[in-house]
Amino acid sequence: MGKFSGKVIEAFAATGIGDAKRLGGELRRLRLMSGLTQHQLAIRMSVQQAAISKIEKGGEVFLSTVQRYVEGLGASLRVDARFPQDAPLALKFTEAFDVECGDDDQLILPILGDDLFKSQRDVVLSIKPEYSTKILDGRKTVELRRRFPVSAPSGAIAYIYASAPIKAMVGIAEIRDVFKLPVEQIWNEFQTSAYIGRDKFDRYFEGLREGYALVFEGVRTFSRPLPLSELREKFGFEPPQSFLYAKRDLRKALRDEPAIVSH
Template identity: 70%
Template structure:
C-alpha cells in the first residue's frame, strides 16, 4: 500500500471562501495518491467513514483536522507565511540574512512544521567561547540547539562564530548528522560530549519537548580568526542568535580561508 511518507504537504491561508472549499478535495486527492479508501482512512483516524466523506466534500475544516489527516497519510503538514519582497519584515530580514524568495518575489517563513533546509547551503553557528574552544580542540563533538532544520544533509558546512568577548569567526566543521530528540534523551546521550552543565541545559531547553543535536566531524581551526569588525565591513555580517545561512560573498571568502586552516 502506497503512502506519502517523508513528503511535505504545503498548506496556504485561504483568502477567499472558494480556496477554503478546496481543502477537502485536495485531501481527497492525497488519499487517492496513497491508494487508501475512505474506510481505511477512517480506521487510521479512528472516526466513522461518514466523517471522512464530510471532510473531503469541502467547507470549513479545522487546522487540527487537516494536520491529523495529513499525518495519517504518513506525511507532515507545514504552514508558511508568505510576505511580499517589499514588506517591512521582509526587508529587515533580507538585510540581515541571505534570504531566498519564492514565486512572485515572496519571502516564505515557516509557521508550522520542521524547518526545511535550503539545499547546498553553508551555515554560520553562533557559539559561546567556552564551547568553541572545546569544539576546536576536538573534545566537544555535538552542538545543541532549540531549533535547526533536521533535513540538513550530511556534510553541511558550518562556520563557527565565537561570541563575545572573542567576537570572531574561528573555524569550520562538517555537520555529519542532525538529530531531533526528546529533551531527556538528548541529555542521556550527549551529556559527556556536549560539555554543558545540567542547570544550563535545563534552562536552555525550558519549555521545549524536543531539541536538536548537531554532530560534528572534520573540525578545523582558522589560522587567523576573522574579527567581527572585518566581517561587518566587508560582508555586512551580523552575528545570529542561533544560526543563519551564509551569504554568497561570505561563503566564498570563508571557503578561501578554510583552505589554509590548521588541523
C-alpha cells in the same frame, strides 16, 4: 506508509467558509490518492471516522488538525511566511544571507515543519562562547538545536560565530550527521558529547517534544577571530539568532582562510 511518505504538502490559510470547504476537498483528494479510506486514516489519527468526514466536508479545521491529517497520510506539513523581497524584514535578511525565494520575488521563511537544507550551501551557527570554545578544543562534538534542517547532507560546512561577549567568527566544522529525536532521547544519547547540564538542557528544549542534534567532525579554529565589526563592514553580516545560510562572498572568504579577508 502511504504514497506521500517523505513528501511535503503546502497548505494555505483558510479565511472564509469557501476556503475551508476547498481545504476539506483538497485533503480528501490527497487521501484518495494515497489509497486510504476514512476509516483507515481515522485509526492512524486516533479519532472517530466522523471526525475525518467533518474535516473533508469543510468543517472548522485547526492547523494542528491539518498537520495530523497529512502526517496520517505519511507526509509532512510545512508552513512558510512569504514576504515581498522589498519588505523591510526581507531586505534585512537578503543583504546578509542567501535566502530561499519563491514565486513573484518573495522571501520564504519557514514557520512550521522541518526546514529543507539547500544543496551546496554553508550555514552560520550562532553559539554561546561557553560552548564554542569547547567545540574548537574538541571536547564538545554535538551541538543541540531547537530547529535545524534534518536533510542537511553529510559534510555540510558550519561556520561558528561566538556570540556576546566575543562577537566573532571563530572556526569551522563539518556536519557529519543531523538527528531529529525526542528530547529525552537526545539527553540520553548526547548529554556527554553535547557538554551541557540537565538544568540548561531542560530550559533550552522547554515546550518541545523533539529537538535536533548536530554531530561535528573536522573542526578547525580560524587563525584569527573575525570580529563582528569587520564582518559587518566587509560582508553586511548580521549574526543569526540560531542559524542562517552564509552569503556567497562570505562563504568564499571563510573557506579560503580568514587571513584573506583582511587583505
